[in-house]
Structures are given as structure tokens and as C-alpha cells.
Amino acid sequence: MDEDEVPEMNRDDVDAPKMDVDDAATEMHDDDVFETDTRSETKVDDGNRQLQIFHMDSTAQNRLHSIKLWPPSQGRRQIFVERITIILTIPSILSRMYGLLSKEEAQEDAKRIEAATFETANQHFEKESDGDGGSAFQLYAKQSSTLMMEAVKRGPRVKQEITIAPENKKVVFDISKGKRAFIDADEAKDLLKPLQEPGNKYTKICFSNRSFGLDAARIAASVLVSLKGQLTEVDLSDFVAGRPEDEALEVMKMFSAALEGFDLRYLDISDNALGEKGVRAFSELLSSQSNLEELYLKNDGISEEAAKAVVELIPSTQKLKILHFHNNMTDDEGAIVISELLKKSPILEDFRCSSTWVGSEGGIALSEALATCTGLMKLDLRDNMFGVKAGIALSKTVSLLTNLTEIYLGYLKLENEGSLALVNALKDSAKFLEVVELAGNYITAEAASGLAEFIVARKESLVKILLSRNELKDEGVITIAKALEEDFPRLTEVDLSFNMIRRAGAKVLAQAVVGKPGFKVLNINGNYISDEGVEDVKEIFKNSPDMLGPLDDNDPEGEEYDDEDEDADEDKQEE
Structure with a gap:
């Protein structure tokens, strides 16, 4: 058979009602081999209710010793995508719990899963000493199994209304x-001509980075x-820069009046130093929006009064999925107001309230309000002054947020107690968590074992x-490295x-990550690693130097700490 000729799998071959997707996914492990030069077979064992995804007959198995398993051809990769799609759309116990993916969603997930696992396995293959691709293929199958389970457990996405324009x-x-410059009336006429062309299909405008005066407005x-009736997304961020306040407010009012009644899904009015006056200058626009899905108010001087104006003017946030308040002067009082908005945003998926001067009281209010947003996937509260009590309050809410994929909690003064609570x-709730950030929280080695348990x-x-x-320090980093x-x-x-790491900790950490398939960068800059330790680490990464981040801020003469502690760390490394 020609290399790319692989028989198609008929969905009717699968006894769908008896198939358990959990069993099917976990079945794809090291002993399951993707076809190389022979036919692939898909079958269901009714007794065990397991789907065997990749099966080879004895002849094919014998031939593996004389052929390369990696990389698979583009044709075989496409067959793999098709089979993942079928598995993701088969009714099962899990689909009854989480919902059954549509064929379109399953195809999208299947392509994403295959592409991600192929990239990881291919990077591994390039480093393989034997070069036959066996371990790369096993990684390909095993990681695919993991990602398939994640896709099934995420369930179907909330459907969105999407307007697709003709390709031309x-x-x-x-x-x-x-x-970046002021726009006068003549330039505005010239720039905006395409919007006046008959039959244009523009659904989004972005006027950011240009400063409109009265005539241009x-x-x-x-x-x-x-x-009207055509635009669904409007970006007016940073569009009055350098204008006197009176002129800027008048420009905002003109745009607001022009856009009143537009049925928008996306609105960005960031970087306009709004304050309460600016928010109210947009009153006609904001008060006519009941279907917003994304709202961006970053770097807008959103104080307590401005936040009140936002809550007052927007009639409904029932459909809001993304809300960003980054870099404002919100303070505790403003955060309490914003918390009321959160309580009215039940399907929120992405909330950012970073660098907003929020302390313990406001942090607790936000934390409690976020409990309403059980579908939250991304949470960014960095660079505030929450403290331990707000951190503990947030941990109670986090236990309810089972869909979290990214959480950014740096510089919140959480200390060990708050960090461990989180x-x-x-550890118990966020089964799909991809990114965790806890920088600058005064976390010490005493919390390392708790961090390690979470990481594992x-x-x-x-x-x-x-x-x-x-x-x-070394003690904590070695504990985490063991987990890694x-x-x-x-x-x-x-x-x-910047964790006061010395030679012992740096070596153990480097050894823990250097061989991981798909790993890209270890950052241990700004520590106290001796010159000998730096050479040790570079030697560990000699075959993949790009994986080691810069060390230009390393301080070999760094701050002294107890010699006994350092000796203990050396002993721990040897254990």
C-alpha cells in the first residue's frame, strides 16, 4: 500500500452507546502503536467497553524493528485527527456529565490536540539518541490521550454569534x-473613506493610537x-491623547452619540484617562449596551466614582465574558463597586483587575463576588495589596472555579499562609490549570512542600x-525540583x-527540567549562584542552551545567609 493510503474508519464500526470515553482515552499508551506501513484497526470490546485506537497485527509488529516510526506522514496525521474527532463525539458516561461536543467543536479540538502533541513529540525526536522515533511516537500517543480527556471534560463551548464576511x-x-499623531478633518475624510464604500462588510473598527480633535470627530x-446594524466591535482606546480635557470630553460625547444603539459585542475605551467625567461622556453609548461580551477599561483612571458610573450606565452584563480593569486607581472602595458588576456577570470567563491599588477589604469583596462567575477561565489580580486575609477569601472562591486555565496572583502580599491556601x-479544583503565577509574595522554603504537592x-x-x-532559597527550590x-x-x-538560589538548588532544578519534551525555558536569573554553579548549570544545558534563560543579573557574591542552612541544602541535594 502507498505510504499515504490509509483506509478510512467508518463511524458505524464503533458501537457508540457502549463506548466509555474515559477508558478510550486512557487506553492510548505506550503499547498502542500508530500504523506505519500497514492497516490500522479500530474496534470495541463490548465486555470491557474499551476502544482500542491504534492496533497492529503481529506482522506489522515484527516489521517495526526495520522501519522508522517517526515522523508520521501528513496523510497519517490527518487520519489521526479524524479518529480523535470521532472519539470526542461518541456518547459516553463523561459526555452525559459534561455535555457532548458538536462535530465542529470536536474537529477544532482534534486539530489542536494533534498539532500540540506532534510539536512536543517532534522536539523529543530531534533529541533522541537512537533516532528510530519509538519514544517520540509513544509520547505522541500518551499526550494525545491526556489532551483528549481534557477536551471531553471541558464539554461543549457556549455558542457565540459570529458574522463571517465574504473572503474578498x-x-x-x-x-x-x-x-501616532493628531488627526485633522481632511485626514479623517481620507482615512475613513473605506467605511463609506457601498456594500462594505466591516464589523470592527479600531481607531486606537490616533488623536481625534473636534473637526475630525x-x-x-x-x-x-x-x-449602525453592521458594527459589532469598536476599539476607541487611546483616541484623544494630548487633547485638552474639555475638547477630549466633547470628542467622546460625539462618538458616544454616533454609536448609541449599536448592538456591540466588543468595546475597548482603554487608555483615555476617563475618570468619572470620561465615563459619563460615553453615557449614550454605554447605556444602550445590553449584549456586550467584552469590555476593556484599562488605564482609565477608574476610581470609586468612575466605577459607580460604569455600573450605573451599563444596563446588563448578563452576556459579558471578558472584563478588564488593569492599571486604575480603583482602591478598596472602587473594588467594592466593581464586585457588584461581577455579581451580575454570571458567564464571565476572563477577569483582570491588576495594578488597581486594591487592599484587603476590596480584595475580599472581589473574591466573594467572583464566586458567582463559576465559568471563569482566566483570572488576573496581580500587583495589588490583598494580604493574607484576602488571599484566604480568594481560596474559598477558587475552590469553585473548576474551569480555570490561567491564574495570575503575583505581588499580592499573600505570604506563606495565603499562598498555601490558594x-x-x-490542587483540588482547577484540573485544567495551565499557568500559575505567584511571584513576589514573600513565599519561603516552609511553603515549598505544599507548592510541590500542588505542582505534582x-x-x-x-x-x-x-x-x-x-x-x-536552595531548600525550597530543591523540594520543588524533586516534584518536577x-x-x-x-x-x-x-x-x-530572584529566589536567593545558590549552586546546589540551581543544579537540581536544571537537572529536573532539562530532559523534558517540549520544555522551552528555565529562568533562574537574579540569584546567588557561584561562578562554578553557573558553569555546572551551563554544562547541564550544553545540548539545549536556548532552554536556559539569561543570567546577567546573577550575583555570585549575593546576600549571605546562614552557612548551616547552605550546608543542609548541599546534604539534601546529595540524598
Whole structure:
């Protein structure tokens, strides 16, 4: 048979009602071999209710000794995608619990799973000493199994209304890429001509990075009015830069009036130094929005009064999925107001309230309100002043957020107690967590065992572990490094920079990650590693130097700490 001729699998061959997807996914392990030069067979064992995805007859198995298993041809990769699609759409116990994926969703997930696992396995193959591709193929199958289980347990996504324009028409009209400058009336007429072309299909405009004065705003407003019923996404971030306050507010009012009644899904009015006056300048626009799915208010001077104006003006956030308040002067009082908005946003998936001067009281209010948002997938609360009490309050909410994939909690003054409360909650709840960030929280070696337990519990899903600027020292880092010796099929980055690490900790950590398939970077910059230790680490990464981050901030003469502690760390390394 020709290399790319692989028989198609008929879905009717699978006894779907009797198939258990959990068993099917876990069946794909080291002994399951993807066809190389022979026919592939798919069957169901009714007694065990298991789907054997890759099966080879004895002749094929004997031939494996004389053929290369990697890389699979493009044709075989496509067959693999088709089979994953079938498995993801077969009714099972899990699909009854989490919902059955549509064929379109399953195809999308199957392509993503195959591409991710192929990349990881191919990187591994390039480092294989034997070069026959056997271990690369096993990794390909095993990691696919893990990602398939994640896709099944995530269940079907919430359907979104998507407007697709003909391929020969643009959808996004973007003037943000040009030179950052004031726009006058003549330039506005010239720039906005495409929006006036009959039959244009623009559904999104981006006027960011251009500063509109009154005359230019009048031109733009008249153009925008003609697009009612067509635009669904509007980006007006940073569009009055350098204008006097009175002029800027008047420009905002013009745009607001022009866009009143537009049925928007996406609105970005970031970087406009709004304050309460600016928010209310957009009152006509905001008060006509009941179907927003994404709202961005970053770097807008959102104080307590401005936050009240936002909550007051927007009639409904029932459909809101993304809400960003980064870099505002929100403070505790503003956070309490925002918490009321969160309680009215039941399907929120992505919330960012970083660098907003929020302390313990506001942190507790936000934490309790987020319990309403049980579908949250991404949470970013970095660079606030929560403290331990707010951290513990947040941990109670995190235990309810089973869909979390990314959580950023750096520089919140959590200390050991707050940090451990959070990782313990994440250990039990966030089964799909990919990114965890706890930088700058005064975490010491005393919390390392708790961190290590969490890391191991989430080893199948974690992609990035970011723990920079803490106080783990060698003792804590060695404990974490021991945990990292386990298999982490998706891990690409570990950041333990600025943690007072010396030679012993750096070596053990480097050894723990250097051989991981798909791993990309270890950051241990800004530590106290001796010159000899730096050479040790570089030697460990000699075959993959790009995986070791820069060491230009390393301080071999770094701050002294108890010699007995350092001796103990050396002993722990030897154990």
C-alpha cells in the first residue's frame, strides 16, 4: 500500500452507546502503536467497553524493528485527527456529565490536540539518541490521550454569534498602525473613506493610537452613524491623547452619540484617562449596551466614582465574558463597586483587575463576588495589596472555579499562609490549570512542600510555573525540583528567578527540567549562584542552551545567609 493510503474508519464500526470515553482515552499508551506501513484497526470490546485506537497485527509488529516510526506522514496525521474527532463525539458516561461536543467543536479540538502533541513529540525526536522515533511516537500517543480527556471534560463551548464576511471583503477597519499623531478633518475624510464604500462588510473598527480633535470627530461621527446594524466591535482606546480635557470630553460625547444603539459585542475605551467625567461622556453609548461580551477599561483612571458610573450606565452584563480593569486607581472602595458588576456577570470567563491599588477589604469583596462567575477561565489580580486575609477569601472562591486555565496572583502580599491556601484550593479544583503565577509574595522554603504537592497534582495540565521574586532559597527550590522530576507532558516554562538560589538548588532544578519534551525555558536569573554553579548549570544545558534563560543579573557574591542552612541544602541535594 502507498505510504499515504490509509483506509478510512467508518463511524458505524464503533458501537457508540457502549463506548466509555474515559477508558478510550486512557487506553492510548505506550503499547498502542500508530500504523506505519500497514492497516490500522479500530474496534470495541463490548465486555470491557474499551476502544482500542491504534492496533497492529503481529506482522506489522515484527516489521517495526526495520522501519522508522517517526515522523508520521501528513496523510497519517490527518487520519489521526479524524479518529480523535470521532472519539470526542461518541456518547459516553463523561459526555452525559459534561455535555457532548458538536462535530465542529470536536474537529477544532482534534486539530489542536494533534498539532500540540506532534510539536512536543517532534522536539523529543530531534533529541533522541537512537533516532528510530519509538519514544517520540509513544509520547505522541500518551499526550494525545491526556489532551483528549481534557477536551471531553471541558464539554461543549457556549455558542457565540459570529458574522463571517465574504473572503474578498475585509472585516476589520484598523487605523492604529500608522504614525501616532493628531488627526485633522481632511485626514479623517481620507482615512475613513473605506467605511463609506457601498456594500462594505466591516464589523470592527479600531481607531486606537490616533488623536481625534473636534473637526475630525465630526467627520468620524457622521461616518459611524451609517454603519449602525453592521458594527459589532469598536476599539476607541487611546483616541484623544494630548487633547485638552474639555475638547477630549466633547470628542467622546460625539462618538458616544454616533454609536448609541449599536448592538456591540466588543468595546475597548482603554487608555483615555476617563475618570468619572470620561465615563459619563460615553453615557449614550454605554447605556444602550445590553449584549456586550467584552469590555476593556484599562488605564482609565477608574476610581470609586468612575466605577459607580460604569455600573450605573451599563444596563446588563448578563452576556459579558471578558472584563478588564488593569492599571486604575480603583482602591478598596472602587473594588467594592466593581464586585457588584461581577455579581451580575454570571458567564464571565476572563477577569483582570491588576495594578488597581486594591487592599484587603476590596480584595475580599472581589473574591466573594467572583464566586458567582463559576465559568471563569482566566483570572488576573496581580500587583495589588490583598494580604493574607484576602488571599484566604480568594481560596474559598477558587475552590469553585473548576474551569480555570490561567491564574495570575503575583505581588499580592499573600505570604506563606495565603499562598498555601490558594494552591491547596487549586490542587483540588482547577484540573485544567495551565499557568500559575505567584511571584513576589514573600513565599519561603516552609511553603515549598505544599507548592510541590500542588505542582505534582496538576502535572498533566501545567504549562507555566511562575514563582519569581520569592524567598525559597536552595531548600525550597530543591523540594520543588524533586516534584518536577515527575512527567509533565505540557510544561514549557519554569521561573524561579530572584529566589536567593545558590549552586546546589540551581543544579537540581536544571537537572529536573532539562530532559523534558517540549520544555522551552528555565529562568533562574537574579540569584546567588557561584561562578562554578553557573558553569555546572551551563554544562547541564550544553545540548539545549536556548532552554536556559539569561543570567546577567546573577550575583555570585549575593546576600549571605546562614552557612548551616547552605550546608543542609548541599546534604539534601546529595540524598
